[in-house]
Amino acid sequence: MRLDHLPAQHQLPGKLAGLTLALLLASACASTGTDVPDESSAPPAVEPYDPADHRRRKEPIGTVLLELDLSMEDWNKLILTARSTQQRRQASLLEKDIMRRVHINLDELVTQLETGPPANRTVAAMALGFSRDRAVLSPLLAALEDPKQAVVNNALLGLALLGQADTPLGGAAILLREAPDPTTRHNAAYALLHCVNNGSDPAVALESARLGLADEHPGVRAQCALVLAAAGDMASLDDLIARLSDDVQLAASAAARALGSLARGDNHQKGKVARALASALQRTDGSLRVSLLRELARLAGVNFGEETEPWVEWAHRLP
Incomplete structure (x- = not known):
């Protein structure tokens, strides 16, 4: 992604520093040994050198955004593919490094999200989510109305990463319901899931x-x-049961997981859900079967194995 570079922050040029030193030396050579320096004309004291501050001022925002964009892409790949403990540790370390860089440049990233060109707004929208700082909640919510779809999509991801318990969900809910772009609807649902899991009120x-x-x-x-x-929405139970027959295993597996979660929270629905899961087990195989067996075992508290019949018998014994 090509980023639009803003003018670099002002720095003290090396030639100017050298010129200042030369002028001071020339002034000293012109003085006689008997001259008494006039304290009132002495140059002001030089502030202590802060390497970290110098480094922050030295890096243009365009460079910051480019490096964050690349790091977030690497982080996303690790999150999606990590299988070993080492890979998960690597993802965690990269996430912490992104958080560090976002905090160093927090104010400038907010400025870019609010007033920068589209490419800069797009990167800043997701990057700010790594801050975990409630101060960026309002700018991210405002970005949901950005005219550029890529900015909106990343702002939704930013809200999911931010994970604030008091995140208002109305904007994401409208996008989930009305956005023509499937990526936007997906990201809106993803943001809603993470915010609800972190304590946001799901009613809206x-x-x-x-x-x-x-x-x-x-x-x-x-x-x-x-x-x-x-959200613990028991009113959706029948629709979720119907979704067990989804043509796409991803959606059917998610429905199985959702049903298991709801039934574990309400014993009155345990039998109904168990029978729905067992019935689906009779007509499926592959990865969906693995999901169904896992949810049945969690619901039962015991494992009756991989054969279908014991699960069907157990489910039909439940009230």
Whole structure:
């Protein structure tokens, strides 16, 4: 991504510093040994050199944004593909380094999000989420109305990363319900899921998430199933059961996970959900079968194995 560089911050040029030193030396040579320096004309004391401050002033915002963009791309790949402890540790270390750099440049990143060119706004929107600083909540919410879709998409990811418990969900809920771009709807559902998991009030988002179960994009359907589970929305139970027959395993697996979560929170629905999961087990295989078996075992508190019949029998014994 090509970033639009802003003018670099003012720095003291090396030639100017050398010229200042030369003038001071010339003045000293012109003085006689008997001259008494006039304290009133002495140059002011030089402030202590702060390497960290010098380094911050030296780096143009365009460079900061470019490096953050590359690091966030690497971090995202690690999050999606990490399997070993070492890979997860690497992702965690990279995340902490991104957080450090975001904090160093926090004010300038907010400025870029609010007034910068589109490419800069796009990177800043996601980067600010790594700050975990509530001060950036308002700028990120405002960015949901940005005219550039890429900025909106990254602002949604930024809100998910920010994870503030008091995040208002109305803007993301509207985007989930009305945005024509499936990526925007997916990111909106993702933001809602993370915010609800972190304590945000889900009430305003429930209707959008329920409608999202029928979205044409399987990723949106999957995220919405998890949003409804996180919100404890028992009213969606039948729609989630129907989603077990989704043509895309991603969405069907998310529905199984959501149903298991809801049933573990309400024993009155345990039998109904167990029978739905066992019924789905009878007609499926592959990765969805693995998801169904996992949720059944968590619901039962015991593992009856990989054969279907024991699970069907157990489910039908439940009230």
